[in-house]
Amino acid sequence: MPDLPTLSAAPASVDPWQPAFVEIVAIHDETPGVRTFDLAAPHGYTFEPGQFNMLYVPGYGEAAISISSHPKSPQVISHTIRRAGNVTGALFRCQPGDRIGLRGPFGSSWPVGRYRGANVVIAAGGIGLAPLRPAIYQLAAHREDYGRVAVVYGSRHPKDLLYRETFDQWRRADIEVLVTVDFADDHWTGPIGVVPTLLEQLPWMGPHTTLWTCGPEIMMRFTAQQALRQGITPDHLYLSLERNMNCAVGLCGHCQFGPSFVCKDGPVYAYRQIAPFLFVHDF
Numbered sequence: 001m002p003d004l005p006t007l008s009a010a011p012a013s014v015d016p017w018q019p020a021f022v023e024i025v026a027i028h029d030e031t032p033g034v035r036t037f038d039l040a041a042p043h044g045y046t047f048e049p050g051q052f053n054m055l056y057v058p059g060y061g062e063a064a065i066s067i068s069s070h071p072k073s074p075q076v077i078s079h080t081i082r083r084a085g086n087v088t089g090a091l092f093r094c095q096p097g098d099r100i101g102l103r104g105p106f107g108s109s110w111p112v113g114r115y116r117g118a119n120v121v122i123a124a125g126g127i128g129l130a131p132l133r134p135a136i137y138q139l140a141a142h143r144e145d146y147g148r149v150a151v152v153y154g155s156r157h158p159k160d161l162l163y164r165e166t167f168d169q170w171r172r173a174d175i176e177v178l179v180t181v182d183f184a185d186d187h188w189t190g191p192i193g194v195v196p197t198l199l200e201q202l203p204w205m206g207p208h209t210t211l212w213t214c215g216p217e218i219m220m221r222f223t224a225q226q227a228l229r230q231g232i233t234p235d236h237l238y239l240s241l242e243r244n245m246n247c248a249v250g251l252c253g254h255c256q257f258g259p260s261f262v263c264k265d266g267p268v269y270a271y272r273q274i275a276p277f278l279f280v281h282d283f
Ligand SMILES: Cc1cc2nc3c(=O)[nH]c(=O)nc-3n(C[C@H](O)[C@H](O)[C@H](O)COP(=O)(O)OP(=O)(O)OC[C@H]3O[C@@H](n4cnc5c(N)ncnc54)[C@H](O)[C@@H]3O)c2cc1C
Pocket: 052, 062, 063, 064, 065, 066, 067, 079, 080, 081, 082, 083, 084, 085, 086, 087, 088, 089, 127, 130, 131, 241, 242, 243, 244, 245, 267
């Protein structure tokens, strides 16, 4: 297993203040209140799994949104968005063919390349699967480079599960996909409960496993605790944080988290880097 890495942020586009105006090429309904927006990528645009863009709707402002598409699909950049307020509300009124502003990519990324040879567990809650999906695509594309790989995913209700149509594709790529819900409906035959309980179904988790998690902070907190109990070391545990964001280049201070700025030092952090500020834990 590699040493504790410093997750460096990849450089943003040439002028990080200047949005590129890009076309919305398609909009997909995902779950109630959640849609995926496919944007035409600016020329030469590249990103790493876990990074985000600032999406700008003129007259409404900007919102930080993770990239949810395949890093090797350079023509289209997808963003899976929950309607929350001002900017996302305006985005939901857009149609294919409309143009919006995009700055980015910003932030640190999941350490996909660093863990070749190791077991990988992806633990996601709700819309937290979106920023992990590019990493899953990469793991699937280079599956033979890794040990065991599992996606452990939970949502409140079955109707809130994102990307259900791709679970079987991931399974065919030799990725274990375990899914749970907090509240079942009449059709649900899978597990009921929270994400950390599913980790117990992965007895192979241990010191040669890295776990990457994104979701509500309470879910990440219990996931981290369970992962540590199952032998994953704090150095190999990563989580993605969300904080209210404004400039995205580490100047305005809106997203300050302990001594760091989530926009440039995160959103993906090694657990050991941020645990003292996230919640008290003795390791
Ligand atoms: C790095 C990063 C990646 C993100 N990726 C996604 C994504 O992939 N998909 C997605 O739907 N959303 C994502 N978000 C969250 C999104 O940026 C916020 O929901 C944003 O505020 C929406 O803008 P708005 O103008 O529509 O809502 P606003 O009008 O700004 O806010 C709606 C409500 O949410 C609160 N709020 C604002 N920002 C946050 C925040 N970061 N955390 C908690 N509460 C907040 C506000 O105080 C307000 O109560 C991400 C945020 C960050 C920092």
